[in-house]
Amino acid sequence: MKKFFAHPAARALFALLLVMIIGSIFNADETFFKWGTHRDTLRQMSTYGILACGMTVVIITGGIDLAVGSVLALSAVLFTKLSIHYDWPPAAAVAGALAGAMAAGFLSGTFTARFGVQPFIATLAMMVFARGMAKWVSGGEKVSTYVQQTDGSFSYEEPPAIMNFLNSGLFNNNIAVVTILFAISALVTWVLLSRLRWGRYLYAIGGNEEAARLSAVPVRAVKLLAYSYSGLLAGLAGLCQAAQEMQGDPEAGVSYELTAIAMVVIGGTSLMGGRGGVGLTIVGALTISYLEKILSINAVGEANRLMLTGAIIVGAVLFQRSQNNA
Amino acid sequence: MKHVFALTATMAVGLLLSGCDQRPGGTSSGGETTTGTASASGKTSFVIGMSQCNLGEPWRVQMNADVKKAAEAHPELTVEFKDAQNDTLKQRAHVEEFARSGVDLLIISPKEAAPLTQPVAAAFDQGIPVIVLDRAVTGDKFTQFIGADNKKIGKAAGEHVKKILGGKGKVVELKGLMTSTPGQDRHAGFREGIAGSEIEVIFEADMNWLEPDARKEMESALARFPEIDLVFAHNDPGAHGAWMAAKAAGREGQMKFVGIDGLPQEGQAYVKQGVLDATFEYPTGGQEAIDSALKVLNGEEIPKTVTLKSKVYTKENIASGGEVLE
Amino acid sequence: MLLQMSDISKGFFGIPVLHGIDLHLDAGQTLVLAGENGAGKSTLMKILGGVHSPDSGSILIDGQPVILRQPLDAERAGIAIIHQELSVIGAMSVQDNLFLGHEITRLGMVNRRDQGRRAQELLRPFGLGDIDTSRRLETFPIAVRQLIEIARATSRDARVIVMDEPTSSLADPDVAKLVQIMADMKSRGAGIIFISHKMSEIYQVADQIMVMRDGRHVATSAAAEMSPQALITNLVGRELTGQIPAPPPLEADAPEMMKVSGLSVASPTLPGQWVIQDVGFSVRRGEILGFSGLQGSGCSDVFHALYGSFGRRARGTILSETIRSLPRSPREAIAHRIAFLPADRKESGLILQMSVAQNITLPTLPKFSPGGWLSNGDENRCAGGYIEALRIRCMGPRQPVRFLSGGNQQKVLLARCLETKPILLLLDEPTRGVDVGAKHEIYELISQIRKQGTTILLITTELPEMLGLADRICVMHRGHISNVLSRDEATQENILAAAMGGEAQSA
Numbered sequence A: 001m002k003k004f005f006a007h008p009a010a011r012a013l014f015a016l017l018l019v020m021i022i023g024s025i026f027n028a029d030e031t032f033f034k035w036g037t038h039r040d041t042l043r044q045m046s047t048y049g050i051l052a053c054g055m056t057v058v059i060i061t062g063g064i065d066l067a068v069g070s071v072l073a074l075s076a077v078l079f080t081k082l083s084i085h086y087d088w089p090p091a092a093a094v095a096g097a098l099a100g101a102m103a104a105g106f107l108s109g110t111f112t113a114r115f116g117v118q119p120f121i122a123t124l125a126m127m128v129f130a131r132g133m134a135k136w137v138s139g140g141e142k143v144s145t146y147v148q149q150t151d152g153s154f155s156y157e158e159p160p161a162i163m164n165f166l167n168s169g170l171f172n173n174n175i176a177v178v179t180i181l182f183a184i185s186a187l188v189t190w191v192l193l194s195r196l197r198w199g200r201y202l203y204a205i206g207g208n209e210e211a212a213r214l215s216a217v218p219v220r221a222v223k224l225l226a227y228s229y230s231g232l233l234a235g236l237a238g239l240c241q242a243a244q245e246m247q248g249d250p251e252a253g254v255s256y257e258l259t260a261i262a263m264v265v266i267g268g269t270s271l272m273g274g275r276g277g278v279g280l281t282i283v284g285a286l287t288i289s290y291l292e293k294i295l296s297i298n299a300v301g302e303a304n305r306l307m308l309t310g311a312i313i314v315g316a317v318l319f320q321r322s323q324n325n326a
Numbered sequence B: 001m002k003h004v005f006a007l008t009a010t011m012a013v014g015l016l017l018s019g020c021d022q023r024p025g026g027t028s029s030g031g032e033t034t035t036g037t038a039s040a041s042g043k044t045s046f047v048i049g050m051s052q053c054n055l056g057e058p059w060r061v062q063m064n065a066d067v068k069k070a071a072e073a074h075p076e077l078t079v080e081f082k083d084a085q086n087d088t089l090k091q092r093a094h095v096e097e098f099a100r101s102g103v104d105l106l107i108i109s110p111k112e113a114a115p116l117t118q119p120v121a122a123a124f125d126q127g128i129p130v131i132v133l134d135r136a137v138t139g140d141k142f143t144q145f146i147g148a149d150n151k152k153i154g155k156a157a158g159e160h161v162k163k164i165l166g167g168k169g170k171v172v173e174l175k176g177l178m179t180s181t182p183g184q185d186r187h188a189g190f191r192e193g194i195a196g197s198e199i200e201v202i203f204e205a206d207m208n209w210l211e212p213d214a215r216k217e218m219e220s221a222l223a224r225f226p227e228i229d230l231v232f233a234h235n236d237p238g239a240h241g242a243w244m245a246a247k248a249a250g251r252e253g254q255m256k257f258v259g260i261d262g263l264p265q266e267g268q269a270y271v272k273q274g275v276l277d278a279t280f281e282y283p284t285g286g287q288e289a290i291d292s293a294l295k296v297l298n299g300e301e302i303p304k305t306v307t308l309k310s311k312v313y314t315k316e317n318i319a320s321g322g323e324v325l326e
Numbered sequence C: 001m002l003l004q005m006s007d008i009s010k011g012f013f014g015i016p017v018l019h020g021i022d023l024h025l026d027a028g029q030t031l032v033l034a035g036e037n038g039a040g041k042s043t044l045m046k047i048l049g050g051v052h053s054p055d056s057g058s059i060l061i062d063g064q065p066v067i068l069r070q071p072l073d074a075e076r077a078g079i080a081i082i083h084q085e086l087s088v089i090g091a092m093s094v095q096d097n098l099f100l101g102h103e104i105t106r107l108g109m110v111n112r113r114d115q116g117r118r119a120q121e122l123l124r125p126f127g128l129g130d131i132d133t134s135r136r137l138e139t140f141p142i143a144v145r146q147l148i149e150i151a152r153a154t155s156r157d158a159r160v161i162v163m164d165e166p167t168s169s170l171a172d173p174d175v176a177k178l179v180q181i182m183a184d185m186k187s188r189g190a191g192i193i194f195i196s197h198k199m200s201e202i203y204q205v206a207d208q209i210m211v212m213r214d215g216r217h218v219a220t221s222a223a224a225e226m227s228p229q230a231l232i233t234n235l236v237g238r239e240l241t242g243q244i245p246a247p248p249p250l251e252a253d254a255p256e257m258m259k260v261s262g263l264s265v266a267s268p269t270l271p272g273q274w275v276i277q278d279v280g281f282s283v284r285r286g287e288i289l290g291f292s293g294l295q296g297s298g299c300s301d302v303f304h305a306l307y308g309s310f311g312r313r314a315r316g317t318i319l320s321e322t323i324r325s326l327p328r329s330p331r332e333a334i335a336h337r338i339a340f341l342p343a344d345r346k347e348s349g350l351i352l353q354m355s356v357a358q359n360i361t362l363p364t365l366p367k368f369s370p371g372g373w374l375s376n377g378d379e380n381r382c383a384g385g386y387i388e389a390l391r392i393r394c395m396g397p398r399q400p401v402r403f404l405s406g407g408n409q410q411k412v413l414l415a416r417c418l419e420t421k422p423i424l425l426l427l428d429e430p431t432r433g434v435d436v437g438a439k440h441e442i443y444e445l446i447s448q449i450r451k452q453g454t455t456i457l458l459i460t461t462e463l464p465e466m467l468g469l470a471d472r473i474c475v476m477h478r479g480h481i482s483n484v485l486s487r488d489e490a491t492q493e494n495i496l497a498a499a500m501g502g503e504a505q506s507a
Helices: A008-025 A036-062 A067-086 A090-114 A119-138 A161-166 A175-194 A197-207 A209-216 A219-245 A256-267 A278-297 A304-322 B004-017 B058-072 B090-099 B113-125 B150-164 B181-194 B211-224 B236-248 B264-273 B288-295 C041-048 C069-074 C094-098 C112-126 C140-156 C172-187 C199-205 C228-236 C298-308 C331-336 C347-350 C356-361 C378-391 C404-419 C436-451 C462-470 C492-499 C501-506
Strands: A146-148 A154-156 B046-052 B075-085 B104-108 B130-133 B144-147 B167-177 B198-206 B230-232 B256-260 B278-281 B305-307 B311-316 C005-014 C015-025 C030-034 C055-059 C079-082 C160-164 C189-193 C208-213 C215-221 C257-264 C274-284 C288-293 C314-320 C338-341 C424-428 C455-457 C470-479 C482-485
Touching: A008 A119, A008 A256, A008 A278, A008 A304, A036 A067, A036 A197, A036 A256, A036 A278, A036 B211, A036 C331, A067 A119, A067 A161, A067 A219, A067 A256, A067 A304, A067 C347, A090 A119, A090 A161, A090 A219, A090 B130, A146 B264, A154 B264, A154 C470, A161 A175, A161 A219, A161 B305, A161 C112, A175 A197, A175 A219, A175 A278, A197 A209, A197 A219, A197 C041, A197 C356, A209 A219, A209 C347, A219 B211, A256 A278, A256 A304, A278 A304, A278 B211, A304 C055, B004 B236, B046 B058, B046 B090, B046 B288, B058 B075, B058 B264, B058 B288, B075 B090, B075 B288, B090 B104, B090 B113, B104 B113, B104 B288, B113 B130, B113 C041, B130 B288, B144 B288, B150 B181, B150 B256, B150 B278, B167 B181, B167 B211, B167 B236, B181 B198, B198 B211, B211 B236, B230 B236, B236 B256, B236 B264, B264 B278, B264 B311, B264 C030, B311 C189, C005 C041, C015 C030, C015 C041, C015 C055, C015 C189, C015 C215, C030 C199, C030 C228, C041 C079, C041 C160, C041 C189, C069 C079, C069 C274, C094 C112, C112 C140, C112 C172, C140 C172, C172 C199, C189 C199, C199 C228, C208 C228, C215 C436, C228 C436, C257 C298, C274 C298, C274 C455, C274 C470, C274 C482, C288 C298, C288 C462, C288 C492, C298 C314, C298 C331, C298 C338, C298 C424, C298 C455, C331 C338, C338 C404, C356 C378, C356 C404, C378 C404, C404 C436, C436 C462, C470 C492, C482 C492
Parallel strands: B046 B075, B046 B104, B104 B130, B130 B144, B144 B305, B167 B198, B167 B230, B230 B256, B256 B278, C030 C189, C030 C208, C079 C160, C160 C189, C288 C455, C288 C470, C338 C424, C424 C455
Antiparallel strands: A146 A154, B278 B311, C005 C015, C005 C055, C208 C215, C257 C274, C257 C314, C470 C482
8 A cells, every 4th residue: 555655646536536626526416427527627627737838847847937827817918819809810829828828837947048047037027027918918908709899889790710710519418628638738849848858857957956957957048948838838728718708808817827736746746846747737627627527516615615625635745745745 | 366365274274273154055963064165256167176095996087987977167267187096195185285275175085984084074174175985084074975775776777677587586696895885785785675575596606896806706697607697796897897797608698787886888888789788876975075066165055965866778678768767 | 971872673665674773872972873875874863863763772862852843842952963064054154154043143033143252253264263253154165164064063052962974075184173172172071973984084083993784783892992993894794905905007108198388367356367377287198187276276167167067167278199188078088988977976966856777878878869769678778788897786777866875876867977988087075975885886986997907086174095096196286286296205194285275374
């Protein structure tokens, strides 16, 4: 038993299993056993999950990215502004939004890697700055399909096809497009971390930055790319968020970074860096999302929900930690 | 020029403090000052300070827009806006800054009553007329309170629901935030409105006034209940999020959606588009605030409290600008 | 009898680590506890320190049984432990570290003046009476920090003092001071348990020697009755010939490989000051050139400068066929085929979470990842070769390097250096914290490497090692080379005299 729990993946899976058992007991008139419930859970976790993939990469270097929630909003606003108000073709609007988000990540990375600002501070600044950018781009209002004309009246525009597509489901509406985007993000992140030289460098920097530097690891470039990648994925999450709301809300994604960090940590990736992986993050994301879903289908009130979620996050993290010391 | 105003304002304050009542227009009973000092010095232009508690909500963005639009019709008015970003202490500082810079009149939409009563009273005692919008402050040290009645609006919504469902049906209620007064009032009013009918609320959940959260909660309701006749959400984004969830499940045609707020680019537009069956306007009072401000600045007397009338927008009356609720 | 540990056994996860160990220590005695890494010395001392509880056995102090459940219990029982890894807090001042948990207070407030005065008294025997005790500890060199740690442990009037490799960062004059202080403590009736891998030191301090191997007690006897040869045999369980195998002599006609001149590094904190200044030397192909000096003399800084660690803070010229300019970064250094084995393998050498193979291939990863894609097979094959050639004892190339013993970790770092196919190899303390058996293996490896024509620059604080391995020795004093000694000229006395530079003459 002790040996089984020696690996963080085993502990993470055990926590997920516990949550699933709770779901089976409190199944809300068997709602928990319907496929639709699971499809919805997988869809709802997608934006958080995409953020958590980028967050995993940054955390493995021993850093943190607090800006992802704001960058998500920036991307959502850029995407809707470009595609609805300026009628850009889908590919251009997507590219524009992703480029903006990636630029935000690149800036965080520049301050961290080039100027040695602590990641917490650099990305905290970017969190505030990107939120401001999102409000500036949107004029402080939601960018929706109702476009204000010069005379002050509103006209309704059909949502662009790309947004409808991102909001739709595939395979007879059995799996959401955003879930597939999440799966692709996770797969790409897995390839980066375990198949590419760059991934090895990420672990090396998180494990021992000085040793990595003396081993000719291009520390600055690797970190810069890590934060840019996190920005890019936050941008992708922003597209998904916008499509699911059919609007670009400059207030979207507030505190999403904390959920993403919780998903990474519950999975068992160490905040100290150098250890962990995206597979663990997926398990962590599933744990939190299923927990939320179970509380939702049982219509648990907000106050109890917050207390339960907080208690379970702490419990799961303690569980991860307790075995690490043995 | 501004300095001159400031100087005259300071002199006027000095006069007030020394007890010399030289203000034209006099005072109403009980020491309720209703007029400013500006017209006494024969001013032809006025500076109004507008302290907004949070521009994160579209409804409040709309309030500022209404104030701005109303003021633009009067070239003698200049409005300075400050956004407290949902921070009580920040708003308190804003009020104090306005008072210090000697604005001719203060409009405030406070975040909460208790902590802001004192600074508002201080500004009022300094001789600055204060118009309080939406949420009240305690005591009587302000010039006028303008607000709508959430409970009444909730009740009207309940009665409307009773009417369109023929007094019978299964309803989902998506609540704003049960720890906030508007959430509590809209909930209580709604229940009062449907009382005595065979309408059954089968699922209720907090959605924090947020569209993504409303969509999540609605998905749980849809998974759990095969039969839903109507969704009542405490705001229009919530109702829209619920509609998006129903649409994704292919069930949006089986149920009706009712929301509150009725902003032009949100609720009204959704009604036009056929997403919502009805929305109940929660008026911002921006126009009314400027009307009152002009009266005060010109030395007229105004009532202590103004309760705004709400409007209902339905498919039938949306083209004609809605119907005023009595 | 001051301390008696009887029949101590301990296992982790069912794997026995200590088998019924007995240990006796008298007042006024120094017991040297010897054993290779993994022999169980540290576990035994952690039991004495209250970190681990024994599965069986008893501990008596002055004949009274004591139960040590936590470090505080040990401290109350009069046991002080100086750990191998520094346990001082760098961000706190010297005096705050000295009196942590025992602050000198007046009316509940820390009395800084008294504390400062007391700190100076405590540090004076270590030759540190003049340092500013309100400065943050991390601003001092590592040797000073280690001395302060020792001073802290001895300040608590402990009866049993355990020193786990206290000299690993100390140069000889500092070691001499420590020996003096140990004599003082003994005369006050304390007993000392001393752990060391340095042969010369062991015989300098030991009254009794106790040898452990594989968790078992092997032998205990008075120091005079156990010859160094017998000690080594006890330690490794087999006969080892000679202490340091002298490498084959350098070929007489070996050509000059590199000439360094004007090598200087500016101080990062004090403008106008230099860490090393105007260092110049030349080295022949296949030569082993030693660098020796007291702490802070700049030996390591010469290596870092040659390796590009200081970036633009370093300047100087290199004349060589292959290395045309001073590297500006480790990356450039590796491109010039310079390899560097840093002194502190856990701080700046290994990535502990990563595997043996991943550690070995880190600087040469592009070779194992064509187009950016990792080829794990190639990596493991390469690492497998080194595991065999360097006799790295591990469960395979995929085992995390943190589970390896100190000697094997050091071999992993050496493998990493060799994999860059260096023509110049910088070895900074290659045998620090390594047990005797592994030391010998490393000496043999160094001989083999020089035989292949690789030039080696070597730093070691163990003078016998230096004398045995180096063809010539550059002795440094305060950032300058004060003397260069040939193999024939070099003796411990000559090296020390040069290392102490001007001070030795004025004294």
